[in-house]
Amino acid sequence: MTAVPPKIVLKDVHKSFGPKVVLDGIDLSIARGESVVVIGGSGTGKSVMLKCILGLLRPERGSIRIDGEEVVGIPAREREQVMRKFGMLFQGGALFDSLKVWENVAFGLIQGQRMARAKARDIAFEKLAQVGLSAASGTLFPSELSGGMQKRVALARAIATSPEIIFFDEPTTGLDPIMADVINSLIVKCVKDMGATALSITHDMASARKIADRIAMLYKGQLIWVGPAQGIETSGNPFVDQFIHGREKGPIQMELRA
Structure with missing residues (x-):
């Protein structure tokens, strides 16, 4: 029987902007139905890695495979087909202010899949209910919602097309700890219910611990530790230990001073 390939595989991925090396040989494999969280400080390349997988940026070297198929440098028509597999919760929500909540959720269905508005x-109202929002909220505009409700709308939009892969970009940014935990729980539930593969990037260790099967730490363009979420406290890596406990002193700070 033919082995099922991992959902996402990055092999020796390099990306630079002029002399600045952002990704310096990234290797990462994500299994179908797995939730992987990439942690790391600001400017370490987490968002660049996501953009390379999405095809918004092209790495100078390396391979990115989705379902066993190479996607680096593929033609636009093929890229469009690959993009149908993705859903995305953007940092800050990135909702359209001029559209009603249900229209935000349905945006990918109407614009991407040319589905009839009705x-x-x-589907939009069904997804809103799935993230705990009432039908009445669907007729409002994003500005009429609280930050936590806006994040729920963004999650509903991310799952509206029933994607195979969902990216979460700093999903709890700007939320208080209780609302952040609510969003984390919704993410876990939605991903599990859909059987989707999830890749998240975050600074929030509470979020990472809750939604991840595995955690990877990106530092200076390389993944310096990858392991099970429950093993991160005993990683034995001083960079990881400093980051997850938010300590001022440690190897990361020392290198910044140098």
Whole structure:
């Protein structure tokens, strides 16, 4: 029987901007249905890695495979097909202020899949209910919602097309600890219910511990530690230990001073 390939595989991925090396040989394999969280400080290349997988940026070297198929440098028509597999919760939500909540959720269905508005509207309200929002909220504009409710809308939009892969970019940014935990729980539930593969980037260790099967730490363009979420406290890596406990003193600070 043919072995099922991992959902996402990055092999020796390099990306630079002029003389600045951002990704310096990234190797990462994510299994189908697995939730992987990449942690690391600001400017370490987490978002660049996501953009390379999405095809928004092209690495100078290396391979990125989705379902066993190479996606680096593929033609636009093929890229469009690959993009249908993805859902995304953007940092800050990135909702359209001029669209009602249900129209935000249905945006990918209407614009991407050319679905009839009536059908897309029904799905949008179904997804809003899935993230704990009432039907009444669907008729409002994003500005009429609290930050936590806006994040729920963004999650509903991310899952509206029933994607195979969902990216979460700093999903709890700007939320208080209780609301952040609510969003984390919703992420875990939605991903599990859909059987989706999840890749998240975050600074929030509470979020990482809750939503991840595995955690990887990106530092100076390389993944310096990858392991099970429950093993991160005993990683034995001084960089990881400093980061997850938020300590001022440690190898990361020392290198910054140098």
